[in-house]
Amino acid sequence: MRLKHILGIATAAxxxxxxxxxxxxxxxxxxxxxxxxxxxxxxxxxTDVIGRxxxxxxxxxxxxxxIIENRAGAGGNLGHDAVAKAAPDGYTLGIxxxxxxxxxxxxxxxxxxxxxxxxxxxxMVAVTTGVIVASPSFPASSLAELIAYARANPEKLSxxxxxxxxxxxxxxxxxxxxxxxxxxxxxxxxxxxxxxxLLSGAVPVSFESSFATTxxxxxxxxxxxxxxxxxxxxxxxxxxxxxxxxxxxxFDISAWFGLVGPAGLSADITxxxxxxxxxxxxxxxxxxxxxxxxxxxxxxxxxxxSTYIRAELARWAKVVKASGAKAx
Numbered sequence: 001m002r003l004k005h006i007l008g009i010a011t012a013a014x015x016x017x018x019x020x021x022x023x024x025x026x027x028x029x030x031x032x033x034x035x036x037x038x039x040x041x042x043x044x045x046x047t048d049v050i051g052r053x054x055x056x057x058x059x060x061x062x063x064x065x066x067i068i069e070n071r072a073g074a075g076g077n078l079g080h081d082a083v084a085k086a087a088p089d090g091y092t093l094g095i096x097x098x099x100x101x102x103x104x105x106x107x108x109x110x111x112x113x114x115x116x117x118x119x120x121x122x123x124m125v126a127v128t129t130g131v132i133v134a135s136p137s138f139p140a141s142s143l144a145e146l147i148a149y150a151r152a153n154p155e156k157l158s159x160x161x162x163x164x165x166x167x168x169x170x171x172x173x174x175x176x177x178x179x180x181x182x183x184x185x186x187x188x189x190x191x192x193x194x195x196x197x198l199l200s201g202a203v204p205v206s207f208e209s210s211f212a213t214t215x216x217x218x219x220x221x222x223x224x225x226x227x228x229x230x231x232x233x234x235x236x237x238x239x240x241x242x243x244x245x246x247x248x249x250x251f252d253i254s255a256w257f258g259l260v261g262p263a264g265l266s267a268d269i270t271x272x273x274x275x276x277x278x279x280x281x282x283x284x285x286x287x288x289x290x291x292x293x294x295x296x297x298x299x300x301x302x303x304x305x306s307t308y309i310r311a312e313l314a315r316w317a318k319v320v321k322a323s324g325a326k327a328x
Contacts, residue, residue, distance in 0.1 A: 030090055030269050031064040038086075038094040040079025042072040042190025045162060046210035049293055050126050050257045051095040057280030058273065072189045075165035075327075076100045077111065084118035088264035090273070096121070096260035099166045102312035106320035107165045108327045115313060120265035121305040123274045124258040125281070128210035129294040130171055130229035131240065133218065138204040143227040143246040146205065150181035158184040160194040160206040164327055167255040168207040170316070171229045173325040178248050198223065209255040211236055212293040229253045236294045256298065256312075258305055274302050 035058065039051040048070060055066030071079035076099040083094030101115040113119075132143070140146040150157045161168040164187045176183055186203055188194040191213045197203045198214075199222055207229075208214055215236065217223040225240040231252035233242055243251040259277055261270065280286055281297035290297060300308060 028268075030272060031062055033091065034065040034067055035090070036067050036069055036092045038079050038083050038092065039068055039070050040072065040076035040083075040095065040097060040100060041070065041162060042192055043070050044192030044213060045190045046128050046212040046255065046293055046295065047076070047095055047097055047257060048190075048192075049210075049212050050128075050290070050295065053286055053289055054095065054125050054259055054277060057286065058276050061276035061280060062272070072163075075104065075163035075169070075187070077104055077108070077113075077165070080104075081112045083260060084113040084262055086262045088120070088262040088266075090261065090265060090269040093122070093259060093261050093273070095125070096258045096309075097167075098256050098312065098316075099163070101258075101260070101309050102256075103167065103170055103316045103320065104165050105313060106317040107325060115309065118263050120261040120263055120270055121302050121309060122259040122261060122265075122270055123277045123302060124256060124298040124300040124305050124308065125277060126257050126290050126295045127298045128212075128255045128257070128296075129234045129236070130168060130207065130209050130253055130255060131211060131214065131237075131294070132171075132205065132207055132226040132229065132243070133198065133214050134205045134224045134226055135198055135201040135203075136222065136224060137201045138224070140226070141224055143241070143243060146226055147179045147181060147247075150176075150179070150183055155182045155184055157181075157205065158186050158203055160186050160188055160198060160203045162191045162194070162209065163187045163189060166209060167253060168209045170319065170323070170325065171253045172207045173323040174251070174253065174319065175243065175248070177323045178251070210293045210295060215293065234294050236291065256308075258300070258309075270302050 037055050039048050041047040058066050071082050076097055080100035086092035140149050195213050198206050218225045227246050228240055228242040231244050278299040281299045
């Protein structure tokens with residue numbers, strides 16, 4: 001029995017060594033063909049801008065084209081699920097967002113994926129500054145005026161977001177809870193899709209996770225920037241006050257975006273991709289490109305990103321419970 005036990009241990013050790021060797025050999029030739037990068041929101045929004053930037057960094061470092069596939073729907077859950085169910089060979093990756101990997105597990109009674117078990121964290125890419133914007137025809141031009149209008153018109157003030165369960169949605173829910181107002185949520189399948197209705201005044205207010213779609217219109221006077229949802233003002237528009245300094249101290253919400261693969265992605269391929277992203281995030285070109293939408297590069301190792309995701313899950317579970325928000 002003892003000999004059988006020893007042989008069993010030896011066989012397992014050999015098998016592990018063979019698997020590790022095969023994974024290492026695969027990584028040495030990786031990538032040998034184009035990589036698909038799934039962006040879980042529509043084209044034109046912050047997730048898309050950051051996804052394309054990440055794709056360019058991978059191409060520049062590893063020499064293979066990165067094909068962007070926008071898979072919008074269900075607040076980003078459809079795209080995240082597609083990544084989770086892909087083969088763990090490094091040829092299907094995704095942009096993991098705060099919506100899918102931080103908020104959704106607390107907001108939805110049932111998800112088709114597990115944010116920890118079904119993904120391989122590769123690294124953070126960027127953090128964005130959120131903003132509340134309004135149509136020029138909307139009577140409020142400050143947060144105090146917006147809240148006063150909402151109080152005087154309960155449930156009559158509608159606001160747009162890029163989707164149910166997005167950080168923009170949660171920012172609106174938190175503000176409503178803290179201010180004691182009731183507004184009507186109108187979710188879209190991405191920030192870009194809400195822009196036309198916002199510009200026309202069909203929807204008077206929008207909560208945005210970045211300046212990706214609204215910055216040009218704000219600068220042209222076609223939209224009004226009401227307040228920044230992050231704790232500090234942004235250099236992109238330094239005159240726009242924060243929610244925190246407008247009467248709600250401690251209010252601080254930003255969005256994060258990272259590179260993930262399916263569970264089971266080899267450590268060698270994960271390290272190769274993480275190195276490509278983290279080196280590229282130091283370049284002035286990528287810093288300037290992200291600054292246009294009010295975003296900042298945020299490098300992390302796979303281990304750091306994994307720890308960060310777990311912390312965000314715990315944080316948003318508390319926030320969602322306190323706000324009373326539910327998936328619609």
